[in-house]
Amino acid sequence: MAVLAVPYACYEQWAAFAEAQNSCWKMMTTLECGAPLSEETLTPAINQAGLVDLGKGGLL
Structure with missing residues (x-):
């Protein structure tokens, strides 16, 4: 048992x-x-409609 x-x-x-x-x-x-x-990370990812595009800037 000890084994x-x-x-x-x-x-x-x-x-x-x-x-x-x-x-x-x-x-x-x-x-x-x-x-x-x-804000420096999010600003370049904002599209024309003012929404954050997660596909830009490596956010997704």
Whole structure:
């Protein structure tokens, strides 16, 4: 029984690490995607109608 305990303990540690890393990645991408953009970034992307074109300037 002890032979199976060591690999299982290692697996639990790896699974906990993978879950924490995935959670951290999701938080970083959420913060990055929700970050406010400066006026210098948005001004070149405004089209004739006064709307921001997300395809310009690498905004999309």
